[in-house]
Amino acid sequence: MSATTAMEVNAEARRILAVSISKLYASRTQRGGLRLHRSLLLSMVMRSARDIYHSSRECEGPSDAQPTQEEPMDTSSSLEEQTGLPEPVQPEPQPALNSTELPPEEPDSAEEDSDSEITEDKENLSPRRQSRKRRGKVSAAPDFLPSKRARLEPGEERYAAPLGSCRAGAGESLTALSLNRVIPAF
Amino acid sequence: MEEESDTRKINNSFLRDHNYATEADIISTVEFNSSGELLATGDKGGRVVVFQREQESKSQPQRRGEYNVYSTFQSHEPEFDYLKSLEIEEKINKIKWLPQQHAAYFLLSTNDKTVKLWKISERDKRPEGYNLKDEDGRIRNPLTITSLRVPVLQPMDLMVEATARRVFSNAHTYHINSISVNSDLQTFISTDDLRVNLWNLEITDRSFNIVDIKPANMEELTEVITSAEFHPQQCHTFAYSSSKGSIRLCDMRQAALCDKHCKYSPLADHRAILQASAEQEGGEGWGCEEEEVEKDFEEPEDPSTRSFFSEIISSISDVKFSHNGRYLMTRDYLTVKVWDLQMENKPLETYQVHDYLRGKLCSLYENDCIFDKFECVWNGSDSVIMTGSYNNFFRMFDRNTKRDVTLEASRENSKPRAILKPRKVCVGGKRRKDEISVDSLDFSKKILHTTWHPHENIIAVAATNNLYIFQDKVN
Numbered sequence: 001m002s003a004t005t006a007m008e009v010n011a012e013a014r015r016i017l018a019v020s021i022s023k024l025y026a027s028r029t030q031r032g033g034l035r036l037h038r039s040l041l042l043s044m045v046m047r048s049a050r051d052i053y054h055s056s057r058e059c060e061g062p063s064d065a066q067p068t069q070e071e072p073m074d075t076s077s078s079l080e081e082q083t084g085l086p087e088p089v090q091p092e093p094q095p096a097l098n099s100t101e102l103p104p105e106e107p108d109s110a111e112e113d114s115d116s117e118i119t120e121d122k123e124n125l126s127p128r129r130q131s132r133k134r135r136g137k138v139s140a141a142p143d144f145l146p147s148k149r150a151r152l153e154p155g156e157e158r159y160a161a162p163l164g165s166c167r168a169g170a171g172e173s174l175t176a177l178s179l180n181r182v183i184p185a186f
Numbered sequence: 187m188e189e190e191s192d193t194r195k196i197n198n199s200f201l202r203d204h205n206y207a208t209e210a211d212i213i214s215t216v217e218f219n220s221s222g223e224l225l226a227t228g229d230k231g232g233r234v235v236v237f238q239r240e241q242e243s244k245s246q247p248q249r250r251g252e253y254n255v256y257s258t259f260q261s262h263e264p265e266f267d268y269l270k271s272l273e274i275e276e277k278i279n280k281i282k283w284l285p286q287q288h289a290a291y292f293l294l295s296t297n298d299k300t301v302k303l304w305k306i307s308e309r310d311k312r313p314e315g316y317n318l319k320d321e322d323g324r325i326r327n328p329l330t331i332t333s334l335r336v337p338v339l340q341p342m343d344l345m346v347e348a349t350a351r352r353v354f355s356n357a358h359t360y361h362i363n364s365i366s367v368n369s370d371l372q373t374f375i376s377t378d379d380l381r382v383n384l385w386n387l388e389i390t391d392r393s394f395n396i397v398d399i400k401p402a403n404m405e406e407l408t409e410v411i412t413s414a415e416f417h418p419q420q421c422h423t424f425a426y427s428s429s430k431g432s433i434r435l436c437d438m439r440q441a442a443l444c445d446k447h448c449k450y451s452p453l454a455d456h457r458a459i460l461q462a463s464a465e466q467e468g469g470e471g472w473g474c475e476e477e478e479v480e481k482d483f484e485e486p487e488d489p490s491t492r493s494f495f496s497e498i499i500s501s502i503s504d505v506k507f508s509h510n511g512r513y514l515m516t517r518d519y520l521t522v523k524v525w526d527l528q529m530e531n532k533p534l535e536t537y538q539v540h541d542y543l544r545g546k547l548c549s550l551y552e553n554d555c556i557f558d559k560f561e562c563v564w565n566g567s568d569s570v571i572m573t574g575s576y577n578n579f580f581r582m583f584d585r586n587t588k589r590d591v592t593l594e595a596s597r598e599n600s601k602p603r604a605i606l607k608p609r610k611v612c613v614g615g616k617r618r619k620d621e622i623s624v625d626s627l628d629f630s631k632k633i634l635h636t637t638w639h640p641h642e643n644i645i646a647v648a649a650t651n652n653l654y655i656f657q658d659k660v661n
Contacts, residue, residue: 036360037412041498045497045551048494052494
């Protein structure tokens with residue numbers, strides 16, 4: 001994949017993620033309650049978009065700042081955590097939009113985002129880990145927010161990450177912004 | 187095939203707020219009864235309108251069997267589930283007729299949570315000549331009564347009454363997407379996103395769960411049930427479709443063991459445990475485990491076509507058995523497929539409904555059209571299949587000649603007794619005079635619900651809040 005098409009795919013994936021998030025929001029206020037099928041399809045699109053986003057980022061080459069690579073991974077995955085919070089009262093919990101952080105001593109688990117949830121996905125080539133933690137709505141403390149730990153992908157080397165470069169760049173502000181809005185809403 | 191335009195439903199709403207009126211009048215289901223004499227429509231406002239075909243009269247041969255309004259009633263009302271703080275929509279998701287056994291007509295109608303059995307009966311006589319009250323209903327002065335008389339039935343203007351005979355509720359946690367009456371005429375199934383329940387038409391406080399795909403951990407959910415239907419002749423067989431694009435054919439008789447999450451494999455390894463247990467208050471279970479044999483119909487995916495939206499467009503929105511019971515038809519977003527029940531690994535026939543949309547999936551995702559659930563329908567002889575599309579287009583595929591046609595349901599093109607002109611969508615290059623380009627398609631005008639008369643070439647097509655009935659031209 002050339003750099004330009006990778007960038008296009010990248011931008012497309014981010015746009016689709018943003019659109020999906022707004023749809024997820026809108027579905028919460030829909031008459032008749034959350035539709036399980038629709039929520040499931042939305043989460044699948046989000047997962048596809050995220051996976052394609054990552055693979056396009058990898059194609060851009062490892063010289064691209066790895067810290068910024070971590071940022072969208074973390075924000076989108078914790079975003080998924082947020083949206084995947086099962087509400088105890090509602091017997092129609094949001095499906096599949098969940099992710100868990102892997103313990104940091106297992107960085108080589110998957111070639112894709114290592115802290116996302118398993119639900120069976122044809123694109124996955126390596127086994128995923130089961131979600132062990134159940135995120136309750138009650139936990140307002142940000143312990144579910146991913147820590148800004150750099151995680152290694154297989155085959156990549158650790159680069160010296162300058163301080164401050166972990167902050168979301170302009171291009172990533174979209175997903176980061178959405179995350180900030182998500183938390184108060186829940 | 188040439189068609190003739192006939193009746194149009196009159197929008198009965200007089201509400202001043204135009205938006206509300208339009209919303210509640212959107213037709214959400216259409217269904218002919220088993221003789222084709224009656225046509226029922228359900229709408230978003232919870233109403234059911236039943237049309238009846240006029241008897242053909244020799245004096246007016248050109249008015250062959252038009253459909254006129256026979257009965258209108260409010261089937262479901264909006265409800266509020268206080269426990270979950272959820273509003274339950276009154277929109278009628280499906281209507282299924284029971285085959286006629288007596289003078290009255292019966293149909294099942296369902297919204298997201300509750301199925302109701304309605305009896306539609308005619309009254310054309312009333313008793314006159316009571317002793318204690320006169321014709322106006324006022325009590326007669328007993329002192330003036332000198333003799334007794336027997337009330338006599340006198341003809342009156344035809345009155346059609348609809349009464350709710352059964353209410354089947356509290357059995358579904360998720361939203362009901364389909365109902366299907368068994369050929370034994372005693373039971374029916376109702377299906378929500380994760381479960382299929384079997385009911386007896388006479389018993390409302392008990393149902394049996396025969397399919398449950400809810401995972402122990404909801405976070406592992408990967409697919410939902412999108413539709414289910416009984417086999418038209420075999421009362422022990424039913425099929426259900428999933429959001430992953432697979433169809434499972436289940437036999438309620440045999441016992442076998444399974445693993446619910448198995449992938450496709452030959453029939454011998456491929457069975458399912460399904461429980462028979464009573465739900466709701468106090469019902470006793472049968473005490474045994476009823477298990478079913480399953481057949482999984484699934485086409486292996488072509489990896490080259492994978493995209494963001496692969497899962498959405500492979501989700502099956504409708505499944506229908508053919509009338510002869512040998513085939514199954516499924517509708518996903520872009521295609522209609524006909525499956526032979528004996529062949530599980532690939533469909534017998536695949537028809538492209540609107541493949542020109544494949545390159546527009548992203549915009550269709552943004553405007554929510556990609557979530558539209560189109561239905562599909564067989565004609566009486568199973569030789570032609572029909573399904574809807576956008577811009578008020580609907581498509582018919584002749585399975586024998588392999589010809590297909592695109593027709594449009596619109597007021598401008600549908601004067602009474604006009605012949606429908608085939609339409610064509612131009613996919614690129616030069617657009618001919620009568621063609622319409624993909625970008626000019628109106629995606630707000632979609633035909634999701636269609637039905638075909640069981641014996642004749644009469645179709646009913648719902649275009650938002652309008653109903654179009656087309657008949658074959660006969661010389």
